[in-house]
Amino acid sequence: MLRLHDDTPGLPSGEVPREAVYANLRFGDRAPADRPYVVVNMVATIDGKVVIGGPGTTRLIGSRTDHYLMTRIDGQCDAVLFGANLLREDDPRYPFHDEARRARRVARGVRPEPLWVGVTSRAAFPRVPRMFEGGAARTVLFAGSGIAPHDRATYGAATTLVVADGPEVSLPEMLRVLRDDFGVRSACCLGGPALNAGMLRAGLVDEVFCTIAPKVHNGQRGTTMFEGEPFPVDALPRFDLAAVHADDGEVYLRYRVRRAP
Numbered sequence: 001m002l003r004l005h006d007d008t009p010g011l012p013s014g015e016v017p018r019e020a021v022y023a024n025l026r027f028g029d030r031a032p033a034d035r036p037y038v039v040v041n042m043v044a045t046i047d048g049k050v051v052i053g054g055p056g057t058t059r060l061i062g063s064r065t066d067h068y069l070m071t072r073i074d075g076q077c078d079a080v081l082f083g084a085n086l087l088r089e090d091d092p093r094y095p096f097h098d099e100a101r102r103a104r105r106v107a108r109g110v111r112p113e114p115l116w117v118g119v120t121s122r123a124a125f126p127r128v129p130r131m132f133e134g135g136a137a138r139t140v141l142f143a144g145s146g147i148a149p150h151d152r153a154t155y156g157a158a159t160t161l162v163v164a165d166g167p168e169v170s171l172p173e174m175l176r177v178l179r180d181d182f183g184v185r186s187a188c189c190l191g192g193p194a195l196n197a198g199m200l201r202a203g204l205v206d207e208v209f210c211t212i213a214p215k216v217h218n219g220q221r222g223t224t225m226f227e228g229e230p231f232p233v234d235a236l237p238r239f240d241l242a243a244v245h246a247d248d249g250e251v252y253l254r255y256r257v258r259r260a261p
């Protein structure tokens with residue numbers, strides 16, 4: 001893998017093995033007092049599409065190196081955040097960790113096991129998402145107040161259910177609860193684009209990791225990394241490039257959100 005740029009102090013230049021990339025991220029050390037440090041991690045085609053087909057096809061966008069780096073990034077976070085549509089469509093399974101993996105996480109300064117967090121207004125899932133096989137100690141569902149009584153009972157038993165005061169989940173409040181009640185200092189938001197957009201608009205995103213896969217999906221419409229209300233043209237959020245790596249035509253970008261001085 002060719003390292004083109006990386007502002008991490010002490011890294012050698014030139015070609016580096018993939019194990020050397022994002023080796024010691026320590027996001028939690030940068031966390032503000034009132035919420036976790038939040039990174040978004042997504043993969044897109046050259047034409048910016050992050051959805052290329054039905055359930056399960058998102059994995060076809062990135063290469064094995066992308067999948068490796070993705071696991072490396074969220075593997076160094078206390079928590080992983082999922083929007084409800086991502087749970088409905090891709091329905092990821094909770095990754096139970098063996099002793100060695102738990103020890104590696106602790107050495108990197110994060111919880112022994114990741115806390116997987118779902119966000120929904122009404123929990124209208126066609127079936128209980130598989131992430132909740134992780135149980136109440138490893139998973140949390142933040143839901144709006146419109147969650148139906150039978151879903152309250154179902155998710156109250158399957159996971160740790162946190163019900164908001166209003167129909168939507170206040171994302172700043174969700175992060176405050178994750179920090180104060182669950183001790184989460186770092187969180188990786190895996191999307192999808194609607195959740196990413198809400199997080200960015202609320203000023204809750206610190207970094208964006210974005211893989212550009214050397215592929216084109218085409219089509220006149222399509223879902224991109226952030227799908228929310230557009231920002232004013234003269235007030236677009238700005239980012240500073242922290243790292244760019246490449247492998248076999250695929251590019252791995254790491255951006256930090258530029259904060260107003």
Ligand SMILES: NC(=O)c1ccc[n+]([C@@H]2O[C@H](COP(=O)([O-])OP(=O)(O)OC[C@H]3O[C@@H](n4cnc5c(N)ncnc54)[C@H](OP(=O)(O)O)[C@@H]3O)[C@@H](O)[C@H]2O)c1
Binds near residue numbers: 049083122124192
């Ligand atoms: N290429 C990639 O890297 C990548 C990564 C992730 C996902 N994806 C793809 O993206 C698609 C899903 O993305 P999406 O934008 O449709 O949906 P999404 O962001 O996964 O989920 C949106 C839903 O999350 C819930 N939600 C978000 N913010 C909320 C809030 N503040 N309060 C309450 N609920 C909130 C709502 O759930 P309710 O519907 O329950 O109200 C909302 O409809 C999938 O096709 C997936 O494969 C691609």
